[in-house]
Amino acid sequence: MSTSEEIVDLDPSVPADPTEVVPGELPILPLRETVLFPNSFMPLAVAREASVRLIDEAMSGSKMIGVFTQRDASVDDPQKDDLYGIGTASLVHKMFKLPDGSLRLIVQGLSRLTLEEIVQAQPYLRGRVSPALEVLDEGHRLEIDALQRNIKASFQQVVSLSPLLSDDLQTLAANIVEPGRLADFIASSLTTIAAPVKQEALEALDVRARLDALNRLLIKELEVLELGSKIQSQVQSEVGRNQREYFLREQLKAIQKELGEGDEQAKEIEELGQKIEAAGMPEAVRKEARRELDRLARMPVAAAEYTVSRTYMDWLVALPWQKRTEEIIDLPRTKDVLDEDHSGLEKAKDRILEYLAVRKLNPEVKGPILCFVGPPGVGKTSLARSVARSLGRKFVRVSLGGMRDEAEIRGHRRTYIGALPGQVIQGLRRAESRNPVFILDEIDKLGADFRGDPASALLEVLDPEQNATFRDHYLDVPFDLSEVLFITTANVLDPVPHALRDRMEVLEIPGYTEEEKLAIARDHLLEKQITNHGMTRAQLVITDEAIAAVIRGYTREAGVRNLEREISALCRKAARRRAEGDEASLMITPAVVAEMLGAPTFLDEEIEERTKDPGVAIGLAWTPAGGDVLFVEASRMQGAATLTLTGQLGDVMKESARAALSWFRAHAAAYGADPDFFKNAEIHVHVPSGAIPKDGPSAGVTIATVLASEITRRPVRGDIAMTGEVTLSGRVLPVGGIKEKVLAARRVGIREVILPRQNEKNVKEDLSEELRRDMTIHYVQTVDEVLLLALLPVPRTRTDRKTSRRVQATLQ
Ligand SMILES: Nc1ncnc2c1ncn2[C@@H]1O[C@H](COP(=O)(O)OP(=O)(O)OP(=O)(O)O)[C@@H](O)[C@H]1O
Ligand SMILES: [Mg+2]
16 A cells, blocks of 8 residues: 555535444455545555455445554554554545556545444455544634644745645645644645654544644654755755865866966975985874875865965975984094184183083983073174084074064964974074084073963973974974084073073183283184285284274273274275275274274273262172173262162162161261261262163172262272172172173273172182283272272362372382
8 A cells, every 4th residue: 555645636525524424334444654634635555455355346335445554564464453443434536457456546534433343354354433523622712723823834834844745735724724624634744754643643533632733743843844954055055165166176277287287286296205205204204294295285286275285395305304414523623623713712612622522422421501601792602603613513593582482492383374483493404404503592582471481492492301302383293403412602691591591501701801802803803804805914904002902992892792893894994995096005003093993982081080089989890791890979968867879779789888888877987077977968879870770789899988988078099990798897798700890890991909808719710810910909808998998088189189199009
């Protein structure tokens, strides 16, 4: 029997109330997997022998049969228990015989029946039946009306969404007034509902229950259909897009082929493939590169991704995975190279040679990272370059100054637009060697902000335990940095994070004396600058006196950078002369220097001018630029016992000023001053030299001296400079940076300094014999000793002051 259903117009010959004409006994036609409802037509296929016989006989009689659905469709010879208890009385309308003996018929459901019992089993079933009457509970009329309206609306939607239901059903349903019939019509129309569910609707004699069940069924059906149509439209748009892309790609390929570009891409891919094999990458990296290359080969050239992937491939193949320079650690040779490039710097050179000796004896040992610390222009960067040269290694330099973003060290992930590897990997690519000398310049100027801390990335780079598998964010494959010789430089160590400092072996390069500078200029700077300007040393001679004049009158620095700049200026002017036709060789003397560079600034004159009145003393300070002289000033006004301190002083410096004042108040009488001088005074101490912040206790003796000078009106000697911390009891304690401070004094032409006694050992260790011979150094333990050395008698006139200074000088 068939499961397909179809709606045919109702036959007008059907009796108004079919129950009246249904006899008490009927032939029973078992149905498989479908349910026939009253008031509906259904085509059926009949093949079972018993059923064919039944129809045959019915057609010759009243054409009325009872149709009952089988509980289990697989039963071939069903008995009463195999059939549902409620079925439908129906008329057989049309019948065709097919050649195989089976039948096709159209039946019309009339009314519900209850199967009471089977009265005949052969040749087909006959049963005693009774009408199953519908119950329409008028008490629930409102609810029934509402349900009916809902059902109609839902059914309209179901029909419009379902591709299997004809739109005519909407009109037909709309015209049915009677609720029970509406339910039957809809239940029989829904093709997707299983037979047992339909049977439930047939058995629901209470119309309200039937409507209610159907309502639920429709809502569920609607949800399923809506979901289905959503999926459908998604699938459609997906398919649409894929097809479109595919189509465009094909077109693009055709165009590229036409333009000969496709070949180019293929060539490019092949070349990259060869480069990958030639690069000597570690196996894991090679695999990754191959994978990326496959991706690249499948990408259209015009895609934005292609460029990204292409650039990445370029980076991968360009890195020196295997390339290295042969390292020869030949200590005498290294020493020669270092000496050749740099004068002096004996301590630093010795340390470098020791460091290299250890590496030579045990190449496995991971030594600390060298860090050159010193003021600007003392040759830190160039010394590192020289180390590279002496070892036959490549040299790269990266400046860390102002770096605030971790990504600058470690790169951006490839997902960023315009991403690149960090400076470390970039440096290695430039070096074209996996074992260069890599200088990380200005490590003290490293910053940090919300984008992550570059110092921690740097730590990973420098840590021998970790850097064999350094992973740049952009490359995303490990690169072995363990053969790189890292050297860092800094002006000061304080700002360098501790974790970094721990990894480094510090080599201090403190600054040069005038004589050392002269030697550097004579042996290196002149040669370099003269050849740079296209001349020979025969054509341009710069005398030692001229260089000394430049050092003294035109530069004031710990290093030699300005000196080099001034020498370059001299060469430039000489070159111009030659270019303008003066072919004669030129000798630059101090007089020519003055002519070429303008009038020098002579510091001794400036110093004399500044220190002529009481209340000014020369202090020595340590600065990142290598030590400097400070003119500390004090002045007393009418006021109420206040001490004002200016000049961007730090807390420690302010405290040391207070300590100095307290000490002098306690000892004022000994210096012939009124012990109550502070009562009605405001004392102002100023430490000039711009807006540079200053701190530390080492100005203590200088402040004590200016206070004593201001109160007693005794001037301070202008040819002596001092440093030292002062305690309340007037003791002088040792301070740091002795070499830089002495050099600073020497630089401005001051040859006498007052230092704490306990710093004597630093002088012996750090200052060259030459410098010590050149300077007069007074070691003191108390402020009294300082004042004895530094204060002049009260002058009566200007000349008198000069005389007293001369007298004092001869006394020394
Ligand atoms: N002892 C020296 N012998 C020869 N040349 C020197 C010496 N010291 C410095 N120089 C030269 O001085 C110039 C400046 O040196 P360099 O740039 O290395 O200084 P730096 O210490 O790195 O300074 P900064 O801290 O500003 O980076 C270079 O031309 C260098 O060759
Ligand atoms: Mg440098």
